[in-house]
Amino acid sequence: MRMTDRDLEGWTVLFDLDGTLVDSAPDLIGTLNRLLVEEGLPPVEMEAASTLIGSGARALLVHGFEAAGADVERARSEALFERFLVDYAGHIADGSRAFEGVVDTLERLKARGAVLAVATNKRSDLSELLLEKLRLRHHFAAVVGPDRVSARKPSGAHLVEAVRTAGGDPARAIMVGDAAPDAQAARDAGMACILTTFGYTPVPVEDLGGDVLIDAFEDVEEAIDGLLADFYVSRALRG
Ligand SMILES: O=C(O)COP(=O)(O)O
Numbered sequence: 001m002r003m004t005d006r007d008l009e010g011w012t013v014l015f016d017l018d019g020t021l022v023d024s025a026p027d028l029i030g031t032l033n034r035l036l037v038e039e040g041l042p043p044v045e046m047e048a049a050s051t052l053i054g055s056g057a058r059a060l061l062v063h064g065f066e067a068a069g070a071d072v073e074r075a076r077s078e079a080l081f082e083r084f085l086v087d088y089a090g091h092i093a094d095g096s097r098a099f100e101g102v103v104d105t106l107e108r109l110k111a112r113g114a115v116l117a118v119a120t121n122k123r124s125d126l127s128e129l130l131l132e133k134l135r136l137r138h139h140f141a142a143v144v145g146p147d148r149v150s151a152r153k154p155s156g157a158h159l160v161e162a163v164r165t166a167g168g169d170p171a172r173a174i175m176v177g178d179a180a181p182d183a184q185a186a187r188d189a190g191m192a193c194i195l196t197t198f199g200y201t202p203v204p205v206e207d208l209g210g211d212v213l214i215d216a217f218e219d220v221e222e223a224i225d226g227l228l229a230d231f232y233v234s235r236a237l238r239g
């Protein structure tokens with residue numbers, strides 16, 4: 001039985017947070033829209049604005065404000081960014097939920113011996129808070145935001161350092177994400193990359209160069225099995 005095989009022993013699976021583990025757009029865009037309205041600007045539409053998620057809160061804020069017609073200086077104001085962080089922390093799990101199948105899939109991967117970690121461009125304290133509120137924190141050996149690495153995604157350093165923080169080997173790690181920073185970081189780090197088709201990206205996910213696309217979170221396990229089969233076959237061929 002695979003559940004007791006522990007055939008993923010020695011492997012680390014890294015997960016992006018927003019758009020991969022958690023559908024967090026309702027609260028991120030909720031905060032953005034509260035600030036826009038407070039500033040006398042029109043709110044942005046959820047579906048379109050969610051494609052701005054994936055490069056961190058500041059990028060979302062700046063691009064969201066610019067999309068609503070704010071000038072660059074206003075959009076980049078430090079005071080506005082502080083207000084964003086405070087508002088978001090107070091509403092971080094109002095409407096955000098884990099995607100369907102997340103808990104069961106993480107449990108199965110751990111039962112097979114994999115070490116799990118989060119590599120996200122959301123600040124580490126906010127990532128920990130969100131995962132705690134959704135009762136997901138205990139699944140991960142490490143939660144690594146941009147403030148805990150030498151360079152954030154799309155740099156491969158984010159993924160390599162996240163794997164090391166989790167106690168794993170970067171040569172035996174797989175990235176699961178939803179957007180360009182995830183795919184680029186995986187390429188940069190020399191890791192295989194699985195991409196969700198239900199996350200947030202302004203570019204069609206098919207064009208991001210992921211190794212496998214998945215339409216449901218539970219398909220992560222089958223995708224990992226396929227990537228590992230390729231890994232061991234190519235290693236055997238190399239002799
Ligand atoms: O943009 C963010 O705040 C974080 O996004 P990520 O979890 O997809 O890296």
Ligand SMILES: [Mg+2]
Binds near residue numbers: 016018054177179199
């Ligand atoms: Mg993401």
